[in-house]
Amino acid sequence: MGEWFTKEIADTGRLRLFCFLVAFIAAFLFIRFSVRMIRRQVRWWPGNVTPGGQHVHHVVFGLVFMCVGGVGGLAITDGSSGWAAAAAALFGAGAALVLDEFALVLHLEDVYWSEQGRLSVEVVFITVALCGLLLLGLRPLGVDDVVEEGGSSGGGLWNVAFVLLFDLCVSVVALLKGKIWTGLIGLFVGVLALVGAIRLARPDSLWARHRYPAGSRKERRARIRERRYRRPIERLGNAVGDLVAGRPSTKD
Template sequence: MDEWFAAYIVGTGRLPLFSFFVAFVSGFLLIRLSVRMIRARVRWWPGNLTPGGLHIHHVVFGVAFMLVGGVAGLLITEREGWSIAVAAGLFGFGSALVLDEFALILHLRDVYWTEQGRTSVDAVFVAIALSGLLLTGLRPVGWTEFQSTAQGAALAQTWLAALVLVNLAGSAVSLLKGKIWSGIAGVFVPGIGVVAAVRLAVPDSPWARWYYPEDSAKLTLAVRRDQRVRRPLIRTKIRFQELIAGRHDLMPETHAESHTPPSRSPEARPSPGGAGGPSAQGD
């Protein structure tokens, strides 16, 4: 095991990324355990940090860890020692705390256990997938070729740059069409993002809201496909996420100054109903 770690992690320069990945996953599991214990009102578990009545969310600590780890990583020149591993670990742990409250940052209000709070879990899963792919040695399309200094490589790199731009454009459109995993996979595997980009968008995606008018044929086809293919997969994903992160079943608070337009998703998303004030939601 030691030989494998030295050869495939340290020897390939992946020690900082490995430390980031392990700390990120550990930090996410730890904070989700904590907030679920707080929500369950387990008496012996430390509760929310509320000095003077001010609820300090764990995103605050995450930002602090990221700053310490990030600045330390910039200062440390040795890329294979324990010091850079610790710095990367601090950055990964802090990133987990921040992304776990991504929905709070996005909506600027506490939606942690509501349906909107699932955005945080989705963001964490995307980050784990990306860092995991990079840890295996997989790199975005064109990464290795653009670093080549061989004679005659400039012409090939020019053509490759055009192909990479097309591929990245396809991945970007895929993301706008609500196809998150296709968009991410398209960054690493050429063609996937382009194929996903020319297909129908998810009904409640930004692309559908911009280009699929109500009662249009495209929206009707998108809804039909969503009901038949995507919804069963989404339900499976939600069950898996809830097993790890807990159930997002609280009703979001209504704000007079803000209005959320109704979703064009093909099926309603009712909240099963769950009560609990801020003290039961966890930090």
């Protein structure tokens, strides 16, 4: 195990990313456990931080951790040192605390346990997935592979520019069609973004609102596909999210 870690993580320059991701996941699981204990009013668990009666949300602590970890990481020149790993871990823990209250920050109101609060859990899951892909050695838009191929031919620069632009465009189209997972993962696996860009948009997406007139054939097909395929996937995703993060309240 130690040999694998050294070869695949430390020697490839991914130590800080590894520490960031581990701390991110650990901090998210801890804070979700904490808020669930507070929600149940468990006596043996410390309650909210309320100095002078003011409830301090954990996003505040997350911002402090991110500032300290981020500035510390910039100040450390040796990216393979223990201090660099510690700074990355602190930044990851802070990012988890911030993104866990992403919906609260977005709406500027406490929607943590509402249906709107599910957005925070989804953002956290997306972040874990993207960092996991980076840790596996994948790069957005396949930059490393494309640059290597382009450098070996005379017209390589234009080939690189075309491939990167094409991959970026199809990912953006997929995102505009409301396919967040497909568009973001497609930045790493281009074929997913291409499929998402070709297929029908989700009915409430920006693309559908501007290109699928109400009552049109495409609009009807999009809503049928949403009910038939997307809704079951959403219910499964919500079930997993509720298992990890807790079920939202029936009332906001």
